[in-house]
Amino acid sequence: QQQVRQSPQSLTVWEGETAILNCSYEDSTFDYFPWYWQFPRESPALLIAIRPVSNKKEDGRFTIFFNKREKKLSLHITDSQPGDSATYFCAASVNYAQGLTFGLGTRVSVFP
């Protein structure tokens, strides 16, 4: 059973639109939720992260909305740019010493 689920598998948006990526999780002890993005032939890199004490985290055009009761979170990319085209991974962990549990990823394509 997947502990972290992501949807959709892939998403295409036009430049300037908002992309919405969804994530849900099973384990209520998870307390750290980073989003990583990965460009082809590159390392996954931390994009933005949230802890359950907050229900929103914003960093420029990227915003995480978090619903602890429903065990769901979403990543919103506003004013999407072609350079945002990448695979986005939702992850979760109990603390930094333990491993991250990753979702399958959402491949985002932004067309000009």
Added chain:
Amino acid sequence: GPKVLQIPSHQIIDMGQMVTLNCDPVSNHLYFYWYKQILGQQMEFLVNFYNGKVMEKSKLFKDQFSVERPDGSYFTLKIQPTALEDSAVYFCASSPGTANTEVFFGKGTRLTVV
């Protein structure tokens, strides 16, 4: 930003042989990890390593797997003997182990067992 280096980027090995994957983590980091990603599947946690010891390992970390970081050099993942199902991309990662919880990943080593 800080970089985790993995050597080699690709490796092809005969089934049953031993393979060692090398990782040069970020220099002041304290926690080290290996993840495995089979094509089309998610990245899955294998093991983490701190202060010279395995702290936690998943069920994917078979008895044929071992990790070490002798004398602060490369953090290595050794598979002996290899099996066909070990074919995957192996990502090394490290983190400072402080309030900064970011985990930094390498680009991965693609292992093909034939």
